[in-house]
Amino acid sequence: MTQTPLPERLPRVAVVTGGSGGIGAAVSRRLARDGMTVVVAYAGRPDRAEQVVADIVAAGGQATAEQADVADEGEVAALFDRVEQAHGGVDVVVHTAGIMLLAPLAELDLADFDRMHRTNVRGTVVVDQQAVRRLRPGGALVNFSTSVTSLALPTYGAYVATKGAVDALTMVLARELRGRDVTVNAVAPGPTATPLFLDGKDQETIDRLAAAPPLERLGQPDDIAETVAFLAGPGRWVNGQVLLVNGGVAR
Template sequence: MTASSQRSAIITGGSGGIGRAAALRLADDGVRVLIHYSGNAQAAQETADAVVVAGGTAVVFGGDVADEDQMQEMFAAAIEAFGGIDVVVNTAGIMPLAPIAAMDLEIFDRIQRTNVRGTFVVNQLAARQLRAGGAIINFSTSMTRLQMPGYGAYAASKGAVEAMTLILARELRGRDITVNAIAPGPTATPLFFTGKTQEQIDAIAKLNPMERLGTPEDIAEAVAFLAGPGRWINGQVLFANGGAA
């Protein structure tokens, strides 16, 4: 494969968890990756180093996904490094939990800014700049179906992500660009474990028939499918949760 024909991807939130697993999995398919981070430059560089050690190509970029100027700079950096962009994977997100009645509205606004506005900003730029044959992969959550107490603000933000995903897929008619969302179930990432007791973790792990938490690698396989061979999957929400809902 020549450099000009090799596919390239931006992965927001690529410094850890699902983002890191997705970067490594796409790199295994020969995709060059830009690994975005918002605060942990060291973790992003460690992910990039792991990609390079495995024989892939990676660069890193730090910025706020909800800031359109910073994200435009990120897209420009990817184009400069790779010559174009084929895949955008939006794993960046935050998940503070509280009952709706108790949720601090400043925290609620922060969740919506990162998860909704951030996805919208990156999708807008991707819609303008992805090459034909490309894929936009957003991230929702199975909590929109599981409806567990405490997840109201987070699930609301991901409901918005699903809506924009389905509409953008139809707005890109004729462009040969797919737009889908992955809705993971509970997945063993630092974001999931934060603030939970072992008893809570064990109970949540039992929700699906597989009776375990998902792994970042489980979700990365879904990313690789939508980024590569899954060209006839478009305008869909793929629930990757072991059968929990």
């Protein structure tokens, strides 16, 4: 009996916001190695986004760069429209875009808090809203939080307030998508050697934070990208979770 061959499966399509940044770039490259078509979404610095795309294409993968302000609902909706028109749909959304401005609460410039809230909270709501409307069955949404929500380090108060909102939204969305075969999780990195983390810190502070995990080193963007790849791929039974990815730093 001759079997009818299965139709050729098209590559899964992943949108990575903040895809030109340290962790976002590593995530983009890692998902491309898994065979996904990656859309590197960026707000500024198109040169960096195009370099990530060039790296992926040079390694035999498929990628494009798209600009959007994650907190602007019109721009984000247009981004997803372009992705669907170009690639037929969206299977994975990884929302890495975020900013971190540190100060003790007594000295906090509320304009800095407003900037973080716009990008980290409103941006997550805007991107997640489009993601949950459009992700195909078998899809995955991965938000980005921080391990500092549980470590409670001084000067991080306003920043972790924005990321606590991401944690809560992630768990609610996982339940709202009941029956859709779409997972929703958040990754919460610990100290990771990216410009976002290293900027403004002296070497003593960096060394102290690097010594905190039992593995006695800072995380690397590729460490975080491996966890994202698991959640975006085979990790289908992990859902509604905030995963601490920090080398074992104690709470």
